[in-house]
Amino acid sequence: MSTPTITLTSADASMARFEKQTTRYGSLTMTAGLIFSLLGPIYLVFFSDLQIAPSMIWVAFLAVAATFGVLWIVEPVTYFPILGSAAMYQAFMIGNISNKLLPAAIVAQSSIGAKPGTKRGDLAAVMAICGAATVHLTSLLLFVGVLGTWLVSQVPAEVIDVARLYILPSLMGAVLVQSIVAMKSLRPTIIAIALALLMNFVVLPAMPAVAMFATALVVIASILVSWVLRDRKALVTTSED
Amino acid sequence: MQPQLILAAGDPSSTNIWAIANTPFLWFCALGVFAVIFIQTILYARAAKVAAPHVNMPARELKESFRAGAVASIGPSLAVVFVAIALLALFGTPAVLVRIGLIGSVSAETASANISAVSMGATLGGADYTQQVFAVAFMAMSLSGAMWMLSTLILTPIMKKGGKSLAKRNPAVMALIPTAALLGAFSALTFAELPKSSIHMILVAVSAASMGLCLLLAKVLHAKWLKEWALGISIAIAITAGYFLHTAA
Known part of the structure; x- marks a missing residue:
């Protein structure tokens, strides 16, 4: 990134070719993945006689967009400096970036003694993600696709019903604690929890119609209040360096 | 039609x-x-x-x-x-x-x-x-x-x-927005489970406590694998608790 390239060496040229190739392969495969991922729900919505009105899709999508829309842009921008352009196309299709792909890349770089950001480091990271993808795809197909489907079909229906009824509270409590610990930022945590309590125990009982956009409202309010009440001292020192 | x-x-x-x-x-x-x-x-x-x-x-x-x-x-x-x-x-x-x-x-x-x-x-x-x-x-x-x-x-x-x-x-904004957005979303969705029933309320607490315990143990014992498995373990504990609470009720 900061190395001055006065003469184009063969190493630079071959890395430039690598970048060009991976950008082309990466964007083509990602577009294909995007199409495949949409075909399934499109088939259900339009060709399965489920009597779904377009407005249902729009309202649901708007509610989700209002909650996660800001992350669509922020996440790619955040991960780009760490992943580099080649791995971006891998990472956002394979998923589980921070808990799997980044550690895999770092382990690979250290096992061959390559520094991140160098040419060797970049190639090691891409190969490590290839290795991680191979293991991940295989274990998903085998253990979820084949074994999981069989397992769920063997479990009695009433156990499945109970699991379905209580999966959400069983998941969300842990997810909330996990993200609080991972974020390590006290102020936004307190603000988000206070706003969520306010929404669920004050606003919603008084105005049940808000339910549709309750999560989105808490998200937007959390961002705004966290920004207004931010720790200005800490922020000034970080933006100075 | x-x-x-x-x-x-x-x-x-x-x-x-x-x-x-x-x-x-x-x-x-x-x-x-x-x-x-x-x-x-x-x-x-x-x-x-x-x-x-x-x-x-x-x-x-x-x-x-x-x-x-x-x-x-x-x-x-x-x-x-x-x-x-x-x-x-x-x-x-x-x-x-x-x-x-x-x-x-x-x-x-x-x-x-x-x-x-x-x-x-x-x-x-x-x-x-x-x-x-x-x-x-x-x-x-x-x-x-x-x-x-x-x-x-x-x-x-x-x-x-x-x-x-x-x-x-603008590193400050770039760091703050995703943090606040995710915390806001997960807090709102978690607390929305509480009023549904007393079992829901207990399960949120069980799941949150299991995760807290897993992360604490992972830190104390330097067990990275436990951090990776924490979500799965917490769900398993909470769902099992849910099954017993549901059949007992």
């Missing part, structure tokens, strides 16, 4: 999610995503193999990197598998494979599905979680995931050309 092409016999008010969620065409689409990623992996590995000799990197090091990445991801992959199996009853296998296993993450996708269900006045996994609600939720989470990919497709070339300083220009 316009004549419509109907390929699968769905029943909008049926709560038999698996009847519609495991149809062959959905399996075909899920396997399509798998195939695309496999092809991408092969193309990338080939491109790296061509470039490596020119940067003084022996083929042995490429192989070693591949193996190191593969070994490092066994634990996290199996942890994802475990959580994915827990969600099979809710979404069916193809949707779980694509949304939870690959493109998205457990928390964001389940949150999106929950938000969609609420927007239709239903509860995810509840008595009013019908095939129609599932299809709308699946569509909304897929559209949201598509937006993530679309912005990656659009932003990556732009950032490569030098716009990479966006994150550097």
Whole structure:
């Protein structure tokens, strides 16, 4: 990134070719993945006689967009400096970036003694993600696709019903604690929890119609209040360096 | 009533999610995503193999990197598998494979599905979680995931050309927005579970406490694997507690 390239060496040229190739392969495969991922729900919505009105899709999508829309842009921008352009196309299709792909890349770089950001480091990271993808795809197909489907079909229906009824509270409590610990930022945590309590125990009982956009409202309010009440001292020192 | 092409016999008010969620065409689409990623992996590995000799990197090091990445991801992959199996009853296998296993993450996708269900006045996994609600939720989470990919497709070339300083220009905003957004979303969705029933309330507490304990133990014992498995373990404990509380009630 900061190395001055006065003469184009063969190493630079071959890395430039690598970048060009991976950008082309990466964007083509990602577009294909995007199409495949949409075909399934499109088939259900339009060709399965489920009597779904377009407005249902729009309202649901708007509610989700209002909650996660800001992350669509922020996440790619955040991960780009760490992943580099080649791995971006891998990472956002394979998923589980921070808990799997980044550690895999770092382990690979250290096992061959390559520094991140160098040419060797970049190639090691891409190969490590290839290795991680191979293991991940295989274990998903085998253990979820084949074994999981069989397992769920063997479990009695009433156990499945109970699991379905209580999966959400069983998941969300842990997810909330996990993200609080991972974020390590006290102020936004307190603000988000206070706003969520306010929404669920004050606003919603008084105005049940808000339910549709309750999560989105808490998200937007959390961002705004966290920004207004931010720790200005800490922020000034970080933006100075 | 316009004549419509109907390929699968769905029943909008049926709560038999698996009847519609495991149809062959959905399996075909899920396997399509798998195939695309496999092809991408092969193309990338080939491109790296061509470039490596020119940067003084022996083929042995490429192989070693591949193996190191593969070994490092066994634990996290199996942890994802475990959580994915827990969600099979809710979404069916193809949707779980694509949304939870690959493109998205457990928390964001389940949150999106929950938000969609609420927007239709239903509860995810509840008595009013019908095939129609599932299809709308699946569509909304897929559209949201598509937006993530679309912005990656659009932003990556732009950032490569030098716009990479966006994150550097205002690090405070860039760090604060995702933190506040995720904490806001997960807090709102977690507390929305509390008023549903006393069992829901207990399970949120059990799940949160299990995660807290796992993370604490992981830190004290320096057990990285426990951190990876924490979500799966917490779900298993809470669901088991839910089963006993439900059958006792």
